[in-house]
Amino acid sequence: MRFPKHWLLCACLFVVPGARAQVSAVQEAIFAGAKADKSAHEFLTRLCDDFGGRLTGSPGNRAALDRTLAELKAMGVDAHLENFRMPGWVRGRDEVMMLAPVNRPLRVASLSYTQAQRKFEADVVNIGDGREQDFAGLDAKGKIGLLAPNTTVARGQYEEAAVKHGVRGILFIDRVAGGQLLARTGSFTGAPLRIPVYSITQEEGNWMARLLKRGEKVRVSMLTRSHCEETGTSNIVATFPGRTPDLLVVGAHFDSWDLGQGAMDNGVGTAQLYLLAKLLQAHAPRNLRTVQLVWFNGEEQGLWGSSIHAHALKHEPVAAMINLDMVGFPLSVNSLGYDDLLPSLEAYNASLGGQKLKQGVGNINWFGSDHTPFQLEGVRAITFGGLIPPESVRYYHDFADTIDKVDPRMIPESTAAIAALVYRLANEPGLTTVRLAPQETEALFRKYALETRMKGVGIWPFAESNVPPKKP
Numbered sequence: 001m002r003f004p005k006h007w008l009l010c011a012c013l014f015v016v017p018g019a020r021a022q023v024s025a026v027q028e029a030i031f032a033g034a035k036a037d038k039s040a041h042e043f044l045t046r047l048c049d050d051f052g053g054r055l056t057g058s059p060g061n062r063a064a065l066d067r068t069l070a071e072l073k074a075m076g077v078d079a080h081l082e083n084f085r086m087p088g089w090v091r092g093r094d095e096v097m098m099l100a101p102v103n104r105p106l107r108v109a110s111l112s113y114t115q116a117q118r119k120f121e122a123d124v125v126n127i128g129d130g131r132e133q134d135f136a137g138l139d140a141k142g143k144i145g146l147l148a149p150n151t152t153v154a155r156g157q158y159e160e161a162a163v164k165h166g167v168r169g170i171l172f173i174d175r176v177a178g179g180q181l182l183a184r185t186g187s188f189t190g191a192p193l194r195i196p197v198y199s200i201t202q203e204e205g206n207w208m209a210r211l212l213k214r215g216e217k218v219r220v221s222m223l224t225r226s227h228c229e230e231t232g233t234s235n236i237v238a239t240f241p242g243r244t245p246d247l248l249v250v251g252a253h254f255d256s257w258d259l260g261q262g263a264m265d266n267g268v269g270t271a272q273l274y275l276l277a278k279l280l281q282a283h284a285p286r287n288l289r290t291v292q293l294v295w296f297n298g299e300e301q302g303l304w305g306s307s308i309h310a311h312a313l314k315h316e317p318v319a320a321m322i323n324l325d326m327v328g329f330p331l332s333v334n335s336l337g338y339d340d341l342l343p344s345l346e347a348y349n350a351s352l353g354g355q356k357l358k359q360g361v362g363n364i365n366w367f368g369s370d371h372t373p374f375q376l377e378g379v380r381a382i383t384f385g386g387l388i389p390p391e392s393v394r395y396y397h398d399f400a401d402t403i404d405k406v407d408p409r410m411i412p413e414s415t416a417a418i419a420a421l422v423y424r425l426a427n428e429p430g431l432t433t434v435r436l437a438p439q440e441t442e443a444l445f446r447k448y449a450l451e452t453r454m455k456g457v458g459i460w461p462f463a464e465s466n467v468p469p470k471k472p
């Protein structure tokens with residue numbers, strides 16, 4: 001990849017004494033402003049309590065969008081809706097019952113894009129990790145498959161294997177104990193699932209697994225009322241015009257799952273962006289680069305809003321994209337494998353002085369949140385590592401992801417660190433605006449061994465022909 005030759009020069013420009021003093025004074029004001037702010041936590045509390053979860057396409061999501069847009073406009077921020085259509089999904093009152101050995105309703109949540117289906121009953125069979133070899137010697141035809149909690153088989157692949165072997169439905173055991181369910185998407189492409197797939201609690205799933213191991217009969221009925229339905233939704237885009245056309249994009253997904261309130265995932269990011277808007281408006285409305293804050297919709301169901309937005313910016317000069325997804329108390333900042341961003345991030349961390357990030361600057365690529373579509377368009381992206389205590393974060397994607405899990409100090413503290421980086425990158429003269437060639441981006445994902453998993457969920461846009469021929 002490209003770099004250090006001119007960052008040395010840039011770093012020099014950046015430390016012109018007068019300019020540095022001014023930059024650091026504003027940075028300090030922003031940092032202190034964030035730490036003292038209670039309004040963003042209060043905003044998130046109202047959003048959670050007034051509208052509940054923000055599943056994309058739901059009335060609650062729309063009402064929360066309207067509220068957020070209105071509050072931004074009331075602050076004097078230039079914000080608008082970016083409308084788009086996507087494959088939507090509506091959760092219905094699904095009913096999954098254990099019929100034998102005990103008659104009782106099971107605690108389940110269908111995965112998104114599960115399609116409505118008439119009631120049927122079938123015996124349960126253990127399909128292990130859902131790999132092809134797990135079906136060897138198994139009579140799975142017409143049965144309901146019980147899928148292991150820690151399977152690494154990608155969504156779509158276990159479904160394909162199950163369908164091939166005649167399985168009629170899947171119960172996917174949760175990986176966290178305590179009656180918990182994990183709402184999640186069944187398909188990154190929005191294609192309706194061919195058989196119903198349900199998240200089931202670890203306790204009820206393991207109960208069935210023990211019975212099956214003893215050769216006992218487990219019988220279950222499934223009635224699926226959830227269904228796929230195309231939906232119109234929106235991102236919110238707030239723009240702070242800069243002195244150059246170069247863009248710095250800061251994004252967070254606005255949508256959540258519907259079982260809880262989406263307070264941690266990703267109400268926290270939603271509130272961090274809200275506070276960022278307030279701080280920029282107050283301290284730095286005009287910077288070297290144009291700063292765009294984007295609340296994305298459709299993330300949970302397949303990164304829809306960020307894909308639309310990243311595509312819309314295809315021909316714009318984007319210096320970098322910062323993604324805020326469940327960033328709790330900040331621990332580190334991550335350049336996702338873009339080595340040429342490291343000097344800026346190191347300088348940023350050093351500038352925090354006594355408030356430096358405990359784990360400093362990381363450099364590990366990962367995929368599966370809103371930075372990925374930007375990366376796939378060749379834009380360099382940055383994420384933060386942040387701590388949401390394990391006793392709270394365990395509830396994400398379930399009904400207990402509620403505002404009472406968010407420590408009121410979390411949004412002020414995290415936004416202080418985030419806003420300092422945003423302000424610096426918006427004003428760092430030497431930060432180049434580069435767009436990686438597809439081959440470079442592909443190499444970056446391969447370097448971090450993400451290829452197989454990305455292909456598994458259907459987000460690998462690189463042509464097979466780009467694969468360098470293997471040496472014999």
Ligand SMILES: [Zn+2]
Nearest residue numbers: 265266325326
């Ligand atoms: Zn999230």
